[in-house]
């Protein structure tokens with residue numbers, strides 16, 4: 001079977017999550033550029049890979065997947081290397097819960113409602129929607145409080161070992177930490193602050209830094 005292919009762009013939180021999983025497992029792969037925000041729109045062939053036109057999509061031999069959680073679990077289980085999911089049933093359920101929380105509550109709030117409004121829009125000459133940021137702050141605080149409350153001892157979000165939950169959270173936090181609101185909220189949670197320092201220092205994290 002040839003190298004797996006991941007379709008997407010480096011700016012995408014979800015593409016970065018899958019790239020982190022590939023790099024942490026040491027899987028040789030190709031990143032096929034697909035820009036969901038390009039002016040020309042998506043190439044029509046891409047809808048065969050992802051009928052909803054989101055990134056990433058993934059292909060390994062004749063096997064195709066979309067949805068980042070499914071892609072990451074496949075990468076972890078189909079390739080050799082250190083396991084990125086706990087073998088203990090309850091720890092694995094906790095990891096799945098944290099990933100669900102990140103998808104359902106943290107991604108939109110921390111990235112779109114706060115980072116995009118505070119940093120991306122002004123860079124493009126668009127004004128910040130202050131009411132959107134203000135409305136998001138309470139949910140952002142709940143996200144961090146809950147991640148901190150669910151976190152057992154140990155360096156990582158689910159304990160002593162790096163898991164898919166850390167890789168899911170890192171690209172979301174990478175954008176959130178570029179905002180003052182993100183810095184302030186993180187400082188209220190020393191356990192998350194030391195987690196953030198640790199994940200941000202991984203070679204996989206540096207290797208997947210968006211170009212701009």
Ligand SMILES: N[C@@H](CCC(=O)N[C@@H](CS)C(=O)NCC(=O)O)C(=O)O
Pocket residue numbers: 011012013014015036053054055056066067068069
């Ligand atoms: N549920 C999807 C979410 C993927 C997603 O939302 N990707 C974003 C980029 S980070 C995207 O394609 N956005 C384009 C759009 O919203 O039209 C997954 O887990 O892969």
